[in-house]
Amino acid sequence: MADQLFAAQSRIKIAMVAGEASGDLLGSHLIRALKARFPDAEFVGIGGPKMQGVGLKSVFPMETLAVNGYVEVLKNLRAILRIRRDLTDQLLADRPHVFIGIDAPDFNLGLERTLKAKGVTTIHYVSPSIWAWRGERIKKIKACVSHMLALFPMEPPLYQQAGIPVTYVGHPLADEMPLVPDLAAMREQLDIPLACRVIALLPGSRQSEVAALAETYINTAKLLSEQVPNVLFLVPLVSRETRALFEATLYRLQAQALPLRIMFGHAHDALIAADVALVASGTATLETALLKRPMVITYKVSPLTYRLMWHRKYLPYIGLPNVLAGDFVVPEILQDDATPANLAQALTNMLDHNRVVDGLQAKFMDIHLTLRQGTAERAAEAIAAYLPHAH
Structure with missing residues (x-):
């Protein structure tokens, strides 16, 4: 009985949020790679059909977050803020071992900031394009993120200079596409x-x-x-x-x-x-x-x-x-x-x-x-370092 109780308490819980279809695809690959390392892990948060199909329990519909443009965001702002507040409360009440925000920086960084301040490890997957414009965002990112997973090779030096742990994982499209198309x-x-x-x-x-x-x-x-x-x-x-x-x-x-x-x-x-x-x-x-x-x-x-x-x-x-x-x-x-x-x-x-x-x-x-770096596996390896019984 004691062994069963310990097993239930030690089950790894990973929270994830994807805000649109591209993040849903990234998240589904990542869940598969994490399950290969942690077969009994529980995945909760917000994701689309691909993430749900590989085991994510989505507690809110991803479609509410998948809006583009200032007007559309303003129309949906009240619902989006309510979801972020309710999700934050849920995650602090039933704390995950790690939270992974997949892209969607406008939604995820604010959520990550609150969780990190409360002691939850926060990992952001897909760096905002600070190398292109609005580089001052890196100060906000440092307050929000325990670890950054970067898709492009010019990104890690920017985070290292700011003192933010970072791993270059490559781009998933490079893994999927043939080197020599026919x-x-x-x-x-x-x-x-x-x-x-x-x-x-x-x-x-x-x-x-x-x-x-x-x-x-x-x-x-x-x-x-x-x-x-x-x-x-x-x-x-x-x-x-x-x-x-x-x-x-x-x-x-x-x-x-x-x-x-x-x-x-x-x-x-x-x-x-x-x-x-x-x-x-x-x-x-x-x-x-x-x-x-x-x-x-x-x-x-x-x-x-x-x-x-x-x-x-x-x-x-x-x-x-x-x-x-x-x-x-x-x-x-x-x-x-x-x-x-x-x-x-x-x-x-x-x-x-x-x-x-x-x-x-x-x-x-x-x-x-x-x-072409084997993105999902590299990302899972970086995340595993923050989880119990990591190998």
Whole structure:
């Protein structure tokens, strides 16, 4: 009886919070890796279907946290704050051995600060981009976080300098993606002739991004269809809403006759099949680099937002491939410069210069190998050091 009581008391409890789909995927991989070390561990917190599918007991719906944009956050602010308060109370009443906040810094750092002040070990998985802008956040992070798990190699020195324990774990996308994607096999799968010149158009995953970029992308495709023989455009869109926005712009611009195939998701398939890609800045640029495809990066936001962010940024580039390479290895054509003529010219340059493309793919391979670290296992190893009976 005493042995059973001790076993119940010593069961490892791990609390986790993911705020959106990308965090849910990261969290599911991490839970699997932790279960391999601690098969009887209990996982509680907030997560989506992937984390719940591998054993997380989600005490609040993740969808409440998965909002983007100032207006949407303000609309949901009362509910979000109530969830954070109630979750904090639950975790302090039934304390976990460790709390892991997966990305979602606006929600998780405040929760971590309270828990850490009460003696709970707090680990943050995915560093905020302090290397890009708002580096002063590192002081707040130090008060919130017992240990940082960093996805990119330029991040650990920043935390070490600030006296924050940190582990570089690499990027999970680098573990998932093939080192040498098979263009010919993907063309066959998608029923696209090898003789086609295929250009992938990725205007973003959010409605606001597609609304800002769709017209520019379509007008760029119009120019390219006149200049590039046998061209085909692949447009992967992640939701019905973004697809509806893009199709409405096609009709408004009377561009339905373009050689263009809209895909529901399957961005990786589109990129593998492509000769070159036009990509909205964000994680998609990293995905494109890991799939070894030459790209042109573009983005448009409101003029006020652009001015505010431009003056506060620390690096001359915004695209992750350029940040990781430490140089402008791919073009970034932003804001007012992002005209259809400029974008079409930059894409045509890449289509016609095999030597440039070969050099680019070699740099992308270096990035891939640097980021391919077995992320979930590395993260689990770092977390295990804070758990009882760690080996």
